[in-house]
Amino acid sequence: MRRTPLITACFALAMLALGACRSFNSDRRIDLRPGAGQKDAAAYLAHPVTVGQLVFHADFILPSENRLIDELVAERQLISDRLRIATSDRQIHVHLFADEADFKRHVSRRFPGFPERRAIFVETDRELAVYASWGEAIADDLRHEVAHGYLHASVPNLPLWLDEGLAEYFEVGRGLDGVNRMHLDYLRGQLAVGGWRPNLPRLEQLTDAGALTQLDYAESWLWVHFLLHSEAGRETLLTGYLASLQPGVPAGSLGDWVKASVKDPHEAVIAHLRSLSK
Known part of the structure; x- marks a missing residue:
């Protein structure tokens, strides 16, 4: 059973910071293809793509049309509307790995001693970030962890149980009325x-x-x-x-x-x- 405890600032983690947010329209298609000069995955990783409040970093080339990415971007307004909380412009960095072993190595190197998980959410005083491997459960994993990001960007001092309860609620996606x-x-x-x-x-x-x-x-x-x-x-x-x-x-x-x-x-x-x- 997957659950992905968040890591808070007490771990004194250093995170990446990039670029400004731009506005988004949840009805449009999101093009995540590499731009000029980005011919391979290594170049793509070096040039993150910002969509709305999310900054995607991947060691593989994401599909140019991806409904999950659309859904993650739209989740921002869904959470805001459902909980009546203001949206935030604070960026959430989403680090994606094609290979689970690469993901585990990266996470263990950055966060020594932390238990193995399929995905994690990290908060520091400086940044918010999600790390995940692109596996069979990626949709639930990313909806859950990105929900943490949106919540922490807008709501201070959120109690742990409520933070997790809300992430569990929003991870099921649209159309299910939050029924997990x-x-x-x-x-x-x-x-x-x-x-x-x-x-x-x-x-x-x-x-x-x-x-x-x-x-x-x-x-x-x-x-x-x-x-x-x-x-x-x-x-x-x-x-x-x-x-x-x-x-x-x-x-x-x-x-x-x-x-x-x-x-x-x-x-x-x-x-x-x-x-x-x-």
């Missing part, structure tokens, strides 16, 4: 055997991204989906909380907001899970 089928099936099974009950205060205590479990990711996703898709008015609990987060100010508890507004919230989230399972 893998998490839905897992939680339904855990509930059936008595192995799990929702516990938002527990999630709010999580601080180590590398130690998150499948249950942590799944329950975080469920709380996000519950707030965005259950009864009218609950969405404003999430969007209002995100708007309240300020730079340099410790994040308060979204759980307190939920508890004050939702009767028996843990039972309500179970009812929501069951409604999705029908």
Whole structure:
């Protein structure tokens, strides 16, 4: 099971920085072919392509027409509209590797001792970046990690559980209403055997991204989906909380907001899970 904990500034990582953003139109096709003088993958890697807020670096030539790239660019406005957060011009560097072994070597060299993952999101005081290998799960991986980038570019002090829950929500792509089928099936099974009950205060205590479990990711996703898709008015609990987060100010508890507004919230989230399972 893939999960890709983000690396924060405490790792003191140095990142690449390039060029300014340009505006984008999600309806147009995006041409990622090498320009004049870019005849091979090495040259392409040396000349990143900026599309909207994203800067693509690849050790292979990306297709000239790629719906996934279009989708990643459009994800910026999707997140902004759904969560009612302002967009940002802060660039997100997306480093892509054709070969998984090359990706692993690169990541282990830059981030020694970090556990192996298919993809990672990195944040420092200077930059935001995604690293991934172009494999079978690339669509989910990039939607997830790029969502982290858009969120961190716009929302300060985002609690770990909520950061991951939102990324899990947006990784499924358009047309599915944020339903992450893998998490839905897992939680339904855990509930059936008595192995799990929702516990938002527990999630709010999580601080180590590398130690998150499948249950942590799944329950975080469920709380996000519950707030965005259950009864009218609950969405404003999430969007209002995100708007309240300020730079340099410790994040308060979204759980307190939920508890004050939702009767028996843990039972309500179970009812929501069951409604999705029908």
